Amino acid sequence: MSAGDGISRRNLIGAGAALILAGSAQAARSDSVRTSSGVFAGSNEGGVLAFRGIRYGTAERFQPPRPVSRAGETISVRAFGPVAPQKDDRYGAQSEDCLFINIWTAEANPAAKKPVMLYIHGGAYSNGSSTDALNDGQALAARGDVVVVTVNHRLNAFGYLYLARLDPRFPDSGNNGQLDLILALKWVRDNIGAFGGDPSRVMVFGQSGGGAKIATMMGMPAAKGLFHRAATMSGQQVTASGPLNATRRARAYLATLGASEKDLSALLTMPAEKLVAALDTTDPILGGGVYFGPVLDMKWLVRHPFWPDANPQSNAIPMILGNTHDETRAFVSPDSPRVQDLNWDNLAGRIAPELRIDALPEWVVAEYRGRFPEWSPADIFYQATTAGRSWRGQVIEAEARAQAKTNAWVYQLDFTSRTDPRRGAYHSLDIPLVFGTLGAKGSQTGIAADARAASAAMQESFIAFAGTGDPNHVGLPEWPVYDLIHRPTMIFDARSHIENDPRKWQRELFARIPYIQPGS
Structure with missing residues (x-):
């Protein structure tokens, strides 16, 4: 080895040691974040800092949540917190003690002031649960543009069983799940700056039930000022559950539990598993499993979210409203007996309960057959149930925003x-x-180029929206604000584009029939 080689090697060793030391110092410095609520020790995962299982509140059964603070303490937050008790057992350990958020950030620096994207899960x-692998925030945060937050909260009877008319001890019980989300947003407002987020640019986005929870919060005075943009993905809440119907549901649920409505004390000590098992109670209004959702209790929710119009409280908040083209192909499998033996003789009967509106199903089938003679019974089944049931709420909300002349962008x-083309x-x-x-x-x-192109278009739009309140960005056709003349709609696909009033005929077909939000 020559002298030059030795020097070179020493330099390399020194440089390597310096890099190791610098990396260790950086890891030690950046993996922990100090806030007024505690010092949170997370994980560095591919350059993104992940903080899983941060407690934002605590609550007693059927009572509103309370904030928690462990100022000065160092808390390890490297694993998800428990999942809200529920029938679905895919998401890990369950507990009533489930008020946890998760944060992903590429720059835990208060000077970064990046927009915040807070996701509310569906179901x-x-x-x-926020622990679903599809909701993992690492890839979105790795782009470096935003701080990503996901949240768990109380569900079903634990979050929405309305007991206020039966027992004055539980005045908030019909909306506790919503109050959990509001408390989480307050935690974000007070602490997200330390993670590199801008508390004045908080975007809430949610799919299905998550979108419905957002639509509901837009009508809750307690949520005012806590978020500044909103995006709902196949999730609408035109009207909330009425207090009388919510009380009927509570009585049916109590009957299943064998609990007396004259003394609800036994509910407070029942095992959570028993409360979950009783979710199979038949809904006295809708049929099927008992519905739980926000209640027009005139305390926390004092008017319906989007009836008779878009709530003026939130009209200044820009919105993205989106749905998928084939919504109900997720709810009724192509392998289901309801679809496999569909024919022209039984189609009307199969459609009727799935429409969720009081429409003459024979008329619906005849109209579709006349308009689309090449469609199969299954084609009509899925398109009619999507247009009449799952898409209607979004159309109503978009129209309400347009009538109020406030900014909303619509996508389809x-x-x-790519793995089961039958599902569309x-x-x-x-x-x-x-x-x-x-x-x-x-x-x-799939992970092919077409999926990556569709994903990039959606991600860039949501990130732009989080930052500025406008989803337009370079590389995407101009996305106009929704109006009632042209009804411009972004069609997200491998090649995204704008269409005016897509599915106009189907929209107009069902517009003549009153729509009542399921569960109201």
């Missing part, structure tokens, strides 16, 4: 399942496209 108001996802652009397919979790468990997007 109606009864199931779901046409990108279809089904409900929830936009989740991995927005999060960039194309290869995660449960994703059906």
Whole structure:
């Protein structure tokens, strides 16, 4: 070895040691974040700092949540917190003690002031969790543009069982799940700056039930000022549950539990598993499993979210409203007996309960057959149930925003399942496209160039919206604000584009029939 080689080697060793030391110092410095609520020790995952399982509140059964603070303490937040008790057991350990948020950031620096994207999971108001692999915030945060937050909260009976008319001890019980989300937003307002987020640019976005929870919060005075942009993905809440219907549901649920409505004390000590098992109670209004959702209790929710109009409280908040082209292909499997033996003789009967509106099903079938003679019974089944049931709320909300002359942008996802083409652009397919979790468990997007193109278009739009309140960005056709003349709609696909009033005929077909939000 020559002298030059030795010097070179020493230099390399020194440089390597310096890099190791610098890396260690950086890791030690950046993996922990100090806030007024505590010092949170997270994980460095590919250059993104992940903080999983940060407690934002605590609550007693059927009572509103309370904030928590462990100022000065160092808390390890490297694993997700428990999931809200529910029927779905896919998401890990369950506990009533489930008020936790998760944060991903590429720059935990208070000077960064990046917009914040806070995601509320789907699963109606009864199931779901932020721990779903499709909702993982690492890929979205790795772009470096935003701080990503996901949140768990109480669900089903724990979050929305309305007991106020039966027992004055539980005046908030019908909306506790919403109050959990509001408390989480307050925690973000007070602490997110330390993670590199801008508390004055908080965007809430949510799919299915998450979108409905957002629409509801837009009508809750307690949520005023806590978020500044909103995006709902196949999730609408035109009207909330009325207090009388919510009380009927509570009585039916109590009967299943064998609990007396004259003394609800036994509810406070029942095992959570028993409360979950009783979710199979038949809903006295809708049929099927008992519905739980926000209640027009005239305390926390004092008017319906989007009836008789868009709530003026939130009209200044820009919105993205989106749905998928084939929503109900997620709810009724192509392998279901309801679809496999569909024919022209039984189609009307199969459609009737799925429309969720009081429409003459024979008339619906005849109209579709006349308009689309090449369609099969299954084609009509899915298109009619999507247009009459799952898309209606979004149309109503978009129209309400347009009538109020306030900013809303509408999208339709046409990108279809790459692993099961029969499912088309089904409900929830936009989740991995927005999060960039194309290869995660449960994703059906594939990871080919077409999926990456659709994902990039959606991600860039949501990130631009989080930052400025406008989803337009370089590389995407101009996306106009929704209006009632042209009804411009962004069609997200491998090649995204604008269409005016897509599915106009179907929209107009069902517009003549009154729509009542299921569960109201």
